[in-house]
Amino acid sequence: MWDGIIIGGGLAGLTAGIRAAERGKQILIISEGAGSLTYSSGALDFGDVGQLLSHEDHPYALLGETVVHAGMEWFQNLFPDYRGSWSEFQEILTPLGAPRKAGIVPRSHNTEPLKNAKVIILMAPYGLKDFFPEIIKTNLLKAYPQCEVEIFPFRTGTFESWHTIGKPVTGMDYTKYWQSQPGVSELKRLLDSLPQTSGETVILFPGLAAAFCEPLKEVLAGTPFPVIEMTSFPPSACGHNLYSALKQKFKSLGGELLTGTGVQSIESHNKVCSRAIVRSKGRPTAFSADSFILATGGIFGGGIEATADTAQETVLGLPLYVPAQWTNSEFLGEQPYARIGIEADRELRPVGPGGKEVLFKNLRVIGRMLAHWDPWTETCGGGVSLATGWFAGNQL
Amino acid sequence: MIYEQDRTENLDACIKCSACTAMCPVAAVNPLFPGPKVLGPDAERFRLEGLQIGAALLNYCSKCRTCEITCPSGVKITEMITRAQENAKLSGSGKNLQSNIRDYLFGRAEYLGKLATILPGLTNTLLRTPLFRQVLEQALGISSEAPLPTYRKKFNPFGEGHKNRKQVVYFPGCFVTYNDPPTGHAITKVLEHNGYEVIVPPFHCCSTPLEGNGYVREAKETAKKNLALMNPYIRAGVPLITGCTSCGTALKEYAGLDVSASELQAYDLFEFLWALHEQSEFRTDFKEVQVSLGYHSSCHLKAQGIGTPSVRLLRLIPGVRVTDLDQGCCGLSGSYGFKKEKYDTAMQIGNPVFERVRHGVANDEFQSVITECGGCQVQIRHGSGTETFHPVWVLMQAYGLE
Numbered sequence: 001m002w003d004g005i006i007i008g009g010g011l012a013g014l015t016a017g018i019r020a021a022e023r024g025k026q027i028l029i030i031s032e033g034a035g036s037l038t039y040s041s042g043a044l045d046f047g048d049v050g051q052l053l054s055h056e057d058h059p060y061a062l063l064g065e066t067v068v069h070a071g072m073e074w075f076q077n078l079f080p081d082y083r084g085s086w087s088e089f090q091e092i093l094t095p096l097g098a099p100r101k102a103g104i105v106p107r108s109h110n111t112e113p114l115k116n117a118k119v120i121i122l123m124a125p126y127g128l129k130d131f132f133p134e135i136i137k138t139n140l141l142k143a144y145p146q147c148e149v150e151i152f153p154f155r156t157g158t159f160e161s162w163h164t165i166g167k168p169v170t171g172m173d174y175t176k177y178w179q180s181q182p183g184v185s186e187l188k189r190l191l192d193s194l195p196q197t198s199g200e201t202v203i204l205f206p207g208l209a210a211a212f213c214e215p216l217k218e219v220l221a222g223t224p225f226p227v228i229e230m231t232s233f234p235p236s237a238c239g240h241n242l243y244s245a246l247k248q249k250f251k252s253l254g255g256e257l258l259t260g261t262g263v264q265s266i267e268s269h270n271k272v273c274s275r276a277i278v279r280s281k282g283r284p285t286a287f288s289a290d291s292f293i294l295a296t297g298g299i300f301g302g303g304i305e306a307t308a309d310t311a312q313e314t315v316l317g318l319p320l321y322v323p324a325q326w327t328n329s330e331f332l333g334e335q336p337y338a339r340i341g342i343e344a345d346r347e348l349r350p351v352g353p354g355g356k357e358v359l360f361k362n363l364r365v366i367g368r369m370l371a372h373w374d375p376w377t378e379t380c381g382g383g384v385s386l387a388t389g390w391f392a393g394n395q396l
Numbered sequence: 397m398i399y400e401q402d403r404t405e406n407l408d409a410c411i412k413c414s415a416c417t418a419m420c421p422v423a424a425v426n427p428l429f430p431g432p433k434v435l436g437p438d439a440e441r442f443r444l445e446g447l448q449i450g451a452a453l454l455n456y457c458s459k460c461r462t463c464e465i466t467c468p469s470g471v472k473i474t475e476m477i478t479r480a481q482e483n484a485k486l487s488g489s490g491k492n493l494q495s496n497i498r499d500y501l502f503g504r505a506e507y508l509g510k511l512a513t514i515l516p517g518l519t520n521t522l523l524r525t526p527l528f529r530q531v532l533e534q535a536l537g538i539s540s541e542a543p544l545p546t547y548r549k550k551f552n553p554f555g556e557g558h559k560n561r562k563q564v565v566y567f568p569g570c571f572v573t574y575n576d577p578p579t580g581h582a583i584t585k586v587l588e589h590n591g592y593e594v595i596v597p598p599f600h601c602c603s604t605p606l607e608g609n610g611y612v613r614e615a616k617e618t619a620k621k622n623l624a625l626m627n628p629y630i631r632a633g634v635p636l637i638t639g640c641t642s643c644g645t646a647l648k649e650y651a652g653l654d655v656s657a658s659e660l661q662a663y664d665l666f667e668f669l670w671a672l673h674e675q676s677e678f679r680t681d682f683k684e685v686q687v688s689l690g691y692h693s694s695c696h697l698k699a700q701g702i703g704t705p706s707v708r709l710l711r712l713i714p715g716v717r718v719t720d721l722d723q724g725c726c727g728l729s730g731s732y733g734f735k736k737e738k739y740d741t742a743m744q745i746g747n748p749v750f751e752r753v754r755h756g757v758a759n760d761e762f763q764s765v766i767t768e769c770g771g772c773q774v775q776i777r778h779g780s781g782t783e784t785f786h787p788v789w790v791l792m793q794a795y796g797l798e
């Protein structure tokens with residue numbers, strides 16, 4: 001009944017879904033959970049694309065430069081709140097205030113204004129969990145030695161009862177508040193109350209997440225000084241907002257998203273998948289489609305089940321590439337298990353051992369399910385999910 | 397033993413990332429609610445040792461399952477909380493006499509309905525009298541501001557009675573039976589229009605309210621009574637249909653009681669109609685209906701894991717535009733939002749839904765809201781001031797059956 005069914009609704013699955021729905025396809029995404037965007041920084045890392053293109057089996061190399069580039073362009077047209085450039089990295093701040101490079105970032109995270117700043121005012125919301133202003137200050141002074149850094153502590157009435165009982169306020173809680181009507185007014189009042197200094201002051205505001213929130217963006221645009229944000233430790237409001245934006249986009253294009261339960265198996269004959277069998281309440285439900293996309297997120301997403309000595313793809317039992325040596329003792333070094341995944345051809349269809357035989361003609365594998373890449377050492381998690389998702393949605 | 401082992405393993409899966417608590421709609425608005433991480437995996441550790449922690453707080457969980465969907469490690473948080481609630485209930489902690497009486501009543505929507513519909517006019521007048529509502533609040537802890545539904549003359553399933561070779565059993569549920577009989581008639585007519593004889597045995601409440609208010613044993617007994625009434629039809633392979641998503645969840649959970657999952661053909665109304673459509677047996681002799689609607693998916697529909705068949709089906713009708721509101725729980729959660737200590741929390745939980753509806757109406761995206769759940773209809777109307785109704789009414793219009 002559907003043109004395409006996508007199993008897994010993380011960054012890769014949603015990207016594929018939006019791209020296909022934009023092209024007029026009827027798409028159903030079935031996703032057990034909400035994916036890993038809520039744990040990511042909200043920025044999309046592409047890594048050193050030029051270099052990764054030359055790694056023979058890397059997903060970038062399967063797709064080629066044109067496709068990776070097209071994915072990046074497409075994303076920015078889709079979400080103008082994000083900015084990236086093919087030719088240069090963007091710079092953002094880690095949760096500890098150190099600058100780092102990334103591919104596509106929320107506009108409000110870009111550190112550009114800090115380069116010419118003389119004074120950085122670090123807003124310090126009272127009781128914010130996993131927020132270390134003194135360490136951030138030290139890191140900022142190191143990265144921007146021309147600056148003075150002032151910490152500006154403040155508290156808002158809303159969380160008083162939380163403070164009284166000693167409950168920490170997460171960045172997500174603060175963000176939800178800022179995005180509400182009273183929050184927007186309070187933010188305006190707060191920013192207006194800051195000392196009016198010369199044009200070389202920049203405000204650094206943790207726990208804000210303005211992307212996709214029109215009223216917040218309006219307040220920030222009306223201030224006399226640039227306000228920039230920083231990434232946070234998981235769970236991250238910024239990553240979560242990107243997830244919500246993708247979900248809304250997909251639904252507004254007529255896509256259907258079934259969350260909370262997963263696909264237990266896929267029926268097929270003659271190498272053609274026909275129906276996804278969903279673990280629904282009481283008895284399984286079958287959904288039929290012409291094409292399928294597997295975007296179940298690897299080990300972290302639940303698409304690969306790994307124990308100390310075996311690894312298994314959970315929906316179709318597809319063969320996996322497993323590196324000879326699983327774990328590496330070298331701390332922070334390369335972890336070979338990161339490269340576990342499904343090997344695919346240039347159309348991202350799964351292939352058997354040796355790489356010749358296409359196992360299913362109408363199934364594509366994307367995102368973290370693919371073999372031969374490592375988001376941690378290559379910092380290309382967002383880029384691979386976006387490029388493979390865009391491609392699969394474009395071909396469907 | 398295996399069960400205990402599962403419990404421990406599921407517990408160890410928790411990586412303490414707090415994402416569940418960050419996304420919990422109750423924790424966001426009620427600082428006293430410690431949230432799913434603490435009440436789920438954290439407290440479970442103590443519960444396995446036999447210690448009951450925070451029993452009174454467990455009841456604030458609205459069972460929306462947002463935490464479970466968010467958890468990257470597949471920790472069955474809501475299940476843990478529900479089981480802990482049941483145990484706390486058995487050991488008698490966490491409730492006072494007042495909330496016991498109230499939860500007893502809310503658990504028995506069927507008796508409430510039977511009482512109220514003897515003289516629906518009087519009941520409604522009373523329910524709209526501020527003084528009476530104050531009394532309810534003081535005596536029973538039922539919030540005086542909560543949007544208690546209006547009672548009508550009881551649903552009378554007879555009168556249509558077309559005989560046909562193809563049959564379905566219709567489970568109306570308490571909301572249709574006591575508060576919204578016209579929707580029950582509409583569902584009957586739509587099924588008849590598609591060539592089915594609609595059979596309605598004298599069912600009891602589906603048992604969801606009992607379970608939601610912590611009466612687990614009674615819930616099972618009621619379920620068994622209903623199963624006995626269904627039994628001859630189940631044996632004959634007649635599908636069982638309901639238009640209420642809470643009843644639907646409960647009916648599907650009957651599988652495993654006195655009937656096997658493969659025998660029990662329980663369907664949500666639109667799930668059933670969509671299945672007909674896939675077999676080209678669904679009538680699409682539609683008239684054009686020019687209408688824009690916002691769709692709210694109830695928590696109990698999400699729990700069924702069947703997607704949103706009503707949206708799919710209504711989009712087949714020429715002229716109908718449906719926008720999925722894509723929001724979480726409306727806050728009512730059965731009878732949760734009727735309780736005085738939870739009314740404010742419930743309204744705050746539902747606020748994103750209400751704001752989305754107001755925004756949509758103000759921007760001409762849609763004029764009214766459809767949702768299968770009677771409780772959601774009442775709460776969203778109350779919170780947003782916008783008209784709400786069951787999606788079957790759009791089909792009625794398209795078929796020209798109104």
Ligand SMILES: Cc1cc2nc3c(=O)[nH]c(=O)nc-3n(C[C@H](O)[C@H](O)[C@H](O)COP(=O)(O)OP(=O)(O)OC[C@H]3O[C@@H](n4cnc5c(N)ncnc54)[C@H](O)[C@@H]3O)c2cc1C
Pocket residue numbers: 007008009010011012013030031032033034035036037039040041042043044045046234261262263264295296297298300301302303314315366367368369375379380381382383385
């Ligand atoms: C902790 C963490 C931090 C990260 N930080 C960054 C960062 O800073 N920058 C960056 O660029 N990238 C980052 N990434 C990587 C990037 O987010 C990933 O590349 C990307 O999210 C992977 O997307 P995916 O869609 O393949 O998988 P996921 O997002 O994991 O989605 C997979 C989905 O499939 C569902 N699923 C699994 N099995 C089934 C089934 N049987 N049926 C139905 N559904 C199923 C899961 O519930 C899940 O929702 C991070 C990842 C993690 C885990």
Ligand code: SF4
Pocket residue numbers: 419420421422423431432456457458459460461462463464473474477
């Ligand atoms: S089920 Fe809903 S209300 Fe209960 S703890 Fe989980 S997220 Fe919170």
Ligand code: SF4
Pocket residue numbers: 409410411412413414415416417432433436437466467468469470471473
């Ligand atoms: S989301 Fe899951 S893993 Fe994270 S704290 Fe909650 S239960 Fe633990």
